[in-house]
Amino acid sequence: MKKLKDYLPWICYFVFFLGILLVNPGTHYIHLVARVIIFSLYAVAFNLLYGTTGLVSFGHALFYGIGAYITGMLVKATGPEYFLLFIVLGAAGAAFVSFFIGLLTLRLTGIYFTMLTLAFAQLAWGLTFKLYHFTGGDDGIQAIAKPAMLTGGVTKYYLFSFVVVAICMYILWRIRRSPFGSVLNCIRQNPQRITFLGLNVYKNQLKAFVISAFFAGVAGGLYAGLDGSIHPDMLHWPTSGNAILMATIGGMGTFFGPVIGAGILTGLEEIVGKYTEYWSFSIGVVVLIVVLLFPRGVLGIKRLAGNKNKEEKETEVVCNS
């Protein structure tokens, strides 16, 4: 019974994203949902830091961007045959950079950590702008080819993204439920106690930082293939902010919450964006509603209701024998 409950979100996940293909709403919408899939990996990877470990990184666009740029540049340089390998290399590049950034930024806590991650990401964004001959400057990189297998119709790339993301999500899910995941979750609650359990807070945070950056890099690499073009905005701070928004709206305390958040954010851009260029205004409204009414995010609503019942039953639990 418990097993089924654990796997229920996975079943919903598969039914929804594969069901879309059966419904076949047209190229435009499949492309849109492909973006949701890729963003959701970015958001779930970010949430390992944010919701689980309690580290508010405001520079995750950097790792997303590195993944995208390495993948894009390798395809441009050598051709698209080894696309999947390039995505892995992009992610490895993101992880490599994150190790050194983590080494420095994790020395700080709270808002200082947040600001320093932002500073590094903005630095990288500035560099991609300036280094025109290397990164293409504000033109970005255009016409990134896909391997023959994945060309012709968006459905193939949709399926490819879905499979890659599902594998990554499963790995992240296993990590969250491992002893290491428990340690991360408890670092957020009480880092001092973790130290006095004989565990090194800094090392564990650094591991989480690198893992999170790796999977954000995978998402970036996948995005490079989706549109076939990348641009410096992928490294700009709103991209980092989107990760925080997606996780917060969906529910940072849950594993699948950020997936919902990715769906809401992309959906708002699509629906409200049709009527006004000020569509991001609607995100503000949604964030306000979520923060004020369900502080645990959309997927956190159920849990909140459950807790209330419990409190009514027994206000103070006396458990001394």
Next chain:
Amino acid sequence: MSVILEIKNLDKHFGGIHVTNHVNISVKKGEMSAIIGPNGAGKTTFFNLITGFIPSDDGSVVYEDRDITKERPEKIVKLGMVRAFQVSSLFLEETVFDNVYLAALSNFRKNAKIFADRMAFKDAREHTAFILEKIGLFHCKDLKASELSHGDTKILDIAIALTLNPKILLLDEPTAGMAPDERIKMMHLLKELHEFFQLTTIFIEHDMDMVFGIAETIRVLVQGQLIAEGPPDYIRQHETVIEAYLGKEVL
């Protein structure tokens, strides 16, 4: 009895305040000892220094013939010197079981496993159940730590420390904020645990019934200085201690 912990000339300043003033202490293996002293005497700072949580300015801490003065706190825990806190330091969103279970994972060096299911470790599960049973919290293992009464949070804090298989257990005011009957229960519990796990226990305490009830050695800290050290009967009659801390009317 052999000496398990040798503290020599330990010294610490916070700005202009001399919080630990050239303290020399040697703790015998298996001893149950208390540290007493007025508020601000530097008792908790003393624990913070010997557990490596804050660096000392001078002096050395030798544990089982090994200099641990400059060791990191998590390393000192792994070596067997473990503490519980004045204000219970728990993982409030987790259940009682999970609070102890995480310590058990650390104890069996399973905490870094990255793909295994966290509940997959039988030794850690059994150890957790054993500790909870021993300390009397097993029947509320599924409650969240935030739902416990104050007294139980203190007991859970000690349970977490015990799970780490300590040789030396440092307790910072185990009865702080407890009702009188809870204090007596805690006193008996500590004595029982001390004997059962063959611990060396050092506790900071303000409750004199408990201090004189179970401590074999009492050390008195006043303004960072160790002013007296000895068995309860000796401390009870020590002129300076009476003047500085105990007061005449208490005894």
